[in-house]
Each structure stands twice: as C-alpha cells, then as structure tokens.
Amino acid sequence: MAGKRYYWLKLQVGFFQELIIKQLRTLPEGDSIVLLYLKLLLKAINTEGILYYQHILPTLDEEIALDTGEKPALVKLTISALCKYHAAVFLDDQSLQLLYLGDMVGSESASASRVRNHRANQKLLKEKEQATLQCNATVTEGNTTEISGNAEIENSEKEEKNPKKEGEPEIEEIPSYFADTVLNSMFFSYLEYRKENGKEVKGKAIGYCIDKLESLSNSPVEQVAIIKQTIQNGWTDFFPVKEKKEKEKKSGSNVSSWLEREKIQSTGGVFGD
DSSP states (O other): OOEEEEEEEOTTTTGGGGGHHHHOOOOTTTTHHHHHHHHHHHTTGGGEEEOOOOSSSSSSHHHOOOHTTTOOHHHHHHHHHHHTTTTTEEEEOEEEEETTGGGGEEEEEEHHHHOOOHHHHHHHHHHHHHHHHHHHOOOOOHHHHHHHHHHHHHHHHHHHOOOOOOOOOOOOOOOOOOHHHHHHHHHHHHHHHHHHTTTOOOTTTHHHHHHHHHHHHHHHHHHHHHHHHHHHOSSSSOOOHHHHHHHHHHHHHHHHHHHHHHHHHHOTTTTTO
C-alpha cells in the first residue's frame, strides 16, 4: 500500500506580476476571476491538474459552480478566459485541464512530513533551551555586576572619606602608647628596633616596657632620651640617662669638696697647730 502524500500550492513571489494574471484582472470582475482560478488550482491538485466532468449537471460550468459556490456566469467567464489565454484546455470528455498547475504543486510523503515536523520541533526545543540558558546567564551576570557595583560604591565612599593625593606614599598607622606624639613615635621605633634584632616585644611585654620607662622618669623629654640611649647603645632594657648620673655624681663630689674645705678652715688649715 502506497504511503499517504500531502500536496500544496506553491505561489511564486511574482505571481500577481505574471502577464496572464494581469490580463485576467483587467476583465470585468477580474479580481473574482483570479480568486476562482486559485480555487480551481487547489481542487485539481490531487487529480494531476484535471477538473473532471462527472455528467451530473448539463455542463462542467454548472458542476464547478455548484462545487465552489460561485455564480455560474462567473465560472463560465473564468473558464473561457483561461482557455483563451492558454492557461486551460478542454479534454475529449469535456473535462478541463489546468496547464500551469504542474509547476505550482509541492508534495511530500507522510513519513517525510513526520520527519520534517520532528526536526522543526527539535530545532524549536533547542532554541528555547538556549534562550533559557542565556537568560539565566544574564541574570547571574546581573547579580555579579550588582555585587561588584556595591563593593565599588563602598570603596568609593571610603576613598571620599579619606582622600589620598596622587603620588602620596601610604603612611603606616602607629599604635597609640603615649599621649605625647614624639614619645609615642620614639617608643614605636624602639619596638621596631627590638623586632629587627630578633628580640620582638609582644603583648604584655610591651606593658612591662612602658612601666619600666615610667619608673625611670615621668618627663616625656627624659623618656625620649632614655629610649634614644637604649637604641644607640644596642641595649634591650631601659636605664637612666648617663648625663644625669654624671651630673649627680659631680654634684655630690662638689658638696664633699665644699664640706672638706669648711672643715679645714674651722680647724686652722691642713697644717694647723
């Protein structure tokens, strides 16, 4: 058993520009004639372009008029014009053959139609999947851009609060150990000095160093001098400034000399009687 076939009418893009169609449209009721011509082409697709006369009515014109629902006068005028312009011809049994239909028919088997429809559905499904993936990627990219944008805004706000001049070197923040800025900077230098020499001071040990420094002097100026002395001499601990010790020693020596002189004078001199 032969497989089922599907047929359709193929109209060229320039169908209405063909001379025969233009000529048909110039006739009375020309547009109606062209429309009926298309109907006849469709009816003749499955019969190889032949409109068979079934001898039910006196003429083929009347049978076509009854079948198409058109007026018999219009059908007669259309068939007459088609025959005149060599678009149709009557056969011996009074059937009508449409001569141009062979070039205007497309067909395919039922199996070919199923394959074509399946491929079309697969293509459509693939396009939908790609569109979905692209949409998801766009949403993800949008979220990433939003997060990145928020981070950039936060960084921008921080930069506005703490503007940095172009070419200006970054300044390391110094922890605050003392209220006096000079003393605090010198003490930080002392901690760096200890770190560079492999004897870093951390945690509670920093507090012990501060206590030791304050036990030697309450004057920020003297405390700075004590730290300088420690660094210059390569020490690790704090000691009283040498100059202060020497002054105290010299002062004590002067007092002793004065007391000795007073004693000599009171006794009549070193060589007294």
